[in-house]
Amino acid sequence: MIWEVFRQERKGQPFQHAGSVAAPEAEFARAYAHEQYGRRGESAALWVVARDAILDVEDFVDELGRNYHRVDGYSLKEKLKEARERAGTAVDR
Amino acid sequence: MTAREQEFLEYVQSGGQVETHDWMPDEYRQRLIKFIEMHGNSELMGVLPEREWILRAPTLQRKLALTAKVQDEVGHAQLIYRVVEDLGKPREQCLADLVSGKSKFHNVFHYPTYTWGDVGVIAWLVDAAAIISQKALLKCSYAPYARIMKKICWEESFHILHGRDVILTLVNGTGTQRELVQEALDRWWTPLMHFHGNPIEATDDPMVVWRIKSQANEEARQQFLEGYVPQIWELGLTVPDPKLRRSDEGVWEYTEPDWDELRAVVTGHGPKTAERLDFRRLNLEETAWVRNAVLAEAA
Numbered sequence: 148m149i150w151e152v153f154r155q156e157r158k159g160q161p162f163q164h165a166g167s168v169a170a171p172e173a174e175f176a177r178a179y180a181h182e183q184y185g186r187r188g189e190s191a192a193l194w195v196v197a198r199d200a201i202l203d204v205e206d207f208v209d210e211l212g213r214n215y216h217r218v219d220g221y222s223l224k225e226k227l228k229e230a231r232e233r234a235g236t237a238v239d240r
Numbered sequence: 241m242t243a244r245e246q247e248f249l250e251y252v253q254s255g256g257q258v259e260t261h262d263w264m265p266d267e268y269r270q271r272l273i274k275f276i277e278m279h280g281n282s283e284l285m286g287v288l289p290e291r292e293w294i295l296r297a298p299t300l301q302r303k304l305a306l307t308a309k310v311q312d313e314v315g316h317a318q319l320i321y322r323v324v325e326d327l328g329k330p331r332e333q334c335l336a337d338l339v340s341g342k343s344k345f346h347n348v349f350h351y352p353t354y355t356w357g358d359v360g361v362i363a364w365l366v367d368a369a370a371i372i373s374q375k376a377l378l379k380c381s382y383a384p385y386a387r388i389m390k391k392i393c394w395e396e397s398f399h400i401l402h403g404r405d406v407i408l409t410l411v412n413g414t415g416t417q418r419e420l421v422q423e424a425l426d427r428w429w430t431p432l433m434h435f436h437g438n439p440i441e442a443t444d445d446p447m448v449v450w451r452i453k454s455q456a457n458e459e460a461r462q463q464f465l466e467g468y469v470p471q472i473w474e475l476g477l478t479v480p481d482p483k484l485r486r487s488d489e490g491v492w493e494y495t496e497p498d499w500d501e502l503r504a505v506v507t508g509h510g511p512k513t514a515e516r517l518d519f520r521r522l523n524l525e526e527t528a529w530v531r532n533a534v535l536a537e538a539a
Contacts, residue, residue, distance in 0.1 A: 149326075166388045167322050169331070171535055183315055184391070203261070 150176040151201060153194040154184050162194050173197075252381035252451045259383055260326045268450050272382055273327050274343075275452055280320035281338045282346035287313045288516045289353045289362060298356060305402050309363070312395045319388045326384065339521040341508045348431045350510025357420030360410055361428045363403025368468050369435040371396050372460050373453075381451040411475050425472070426480045433481075433494065434502040436460040465492035 149169055153162040165184050170176035173195075180195045214220030231237040241249070245265045258264055287310045294310070297303035321331045337343040348366050353359060374393050380386040410417040442448045442456035455463075465484075469492070472479055483495045505513070 149322075164387065165391065166319055166384070167326070168318075169322060169325070175534065183319065189394075 148172070148176075149198040150180065151196050151198055152180045152184055153196070154190045155192045155194075156190060158191045160191075162192070165193075167198065168195075249450070253449075255451075256381065257383040257386070258381055268452075269327055271446060271450060272385070272452060273324055273329050275447060276320055276327070276382075276385055277324045277329065277334050277337075278344050278346070280317050280324060280334060281343055282349060283313045283317035283320060284338070285345040285349040285516060285520065288519060289349065289351075289512075290359065292353060293356065293359045296356070302406070306359070309399055309402065312399070316392050316395070319391070320385075323382075323385050323388060335524060339517055339524060341513075341517060344506050347434050347502055347505045347510070348428075349516070350505045350513045351427075351431055352512050354427070355420045355424060356406075357410060357417075357422075357424035358427065360403060360406035360421060361424040363399060364407050365403070365425075365428065365432055365468060365472075366435070367396055367400045367403055369432055369460075369464050371400060372463050372467075373436065376453060376455045376460065379451075379454040407475070411477070421475075422477055425477055429480050430497055430501070431505075432464075433461070433497040434499075434505075436464065438499050438502070462492055465494070466490075 148171060149167050151167050152165045154165040155162045168176055168179040168183060170179050176195050176197075180193050184190055184193055228237070244263075245267075248263075248265055248268070252258065252268075258268075290306055290313075291310055294303060294306050297306055321334055324334055325331055334343070338345070348362070348369075353362070371393065374389055374396060377389045378386055378393065380389070407421055410421045437457040439458040439461075440456070442459075445453070445456060447453040448456060466486075469479060469484065469486075481495050483493060485493050487493055504510075508514075508517075
């Protein structure tokens, strides 16, 4: 059985994929992951997850090029400039 | 090459990375398996020359450091064989092919060790040469391999300190201790020059073409010479190559190593090849009960 190991370097940081271990059951997986990815205090915590339990999602397609739900959909610079000029608040920078 | 293969090739050449379940051309998969398996074999065989010195280490501190290093390298082998397994070749098969002599391991692990000076030179310079190759693998197009290389490079970085510490202690010691280092350096220089392989052009090297490796062999060797020859010289040691010099353009010139020797050694005709494979075979048989017990427990 294959177990994926995710490693957190310091408390508060994200868990990142580090590698995998082969182990017949959870207890062995815990011991192997501990030995491979934590024996020098290089990890604050590990997530050891049976590979079969991971849902793989990869189908990210944006056929319609929708940008109204992303920051790159909003270019305010020109509009703000015009608005300031109209309001008489434009300053030379 | 089909259009799909061509597209894949362009993808990896432009820096794209590949995951385990992505589609990949069969040639790419086969080359990955062969290369990564050889790396795993080398980690596993590389501990044998060092293991011979655990009982003979000069101090308790050195004994502990050497034992820890052996553990690290067997750990690297486990991680690397895991990557090979995901590409389709089971670990048991890798081990069987290793002990039968079907697959290869790195040239430097086919040679004998005579003194503690050899242990120092291996831990310093062989590891230095290895780190240069391994750092280049951090950019490997096959992402799962590149990811575990992070941990491996991190551990190698203090192995090399351990090696340098052994060497510095010896050169600061008695005349005899100094001689041990010089004699070991004389023995290891040729294998070290062989280490990065024959100077095949990057464009002719399929490993570079598929971006499994990101540097050409000669580039790696130049990097090794540039980094370490000055460090050897500053200790008052002599490199056993009268032609070795750095040209005004910054290129290292050296006596062409005997490439036939490299070919012979890596195809199983090194001075210690048979003995070390026998030991590995015996070890595999003796530990079979552990694997059986663990797997039976789970079944």
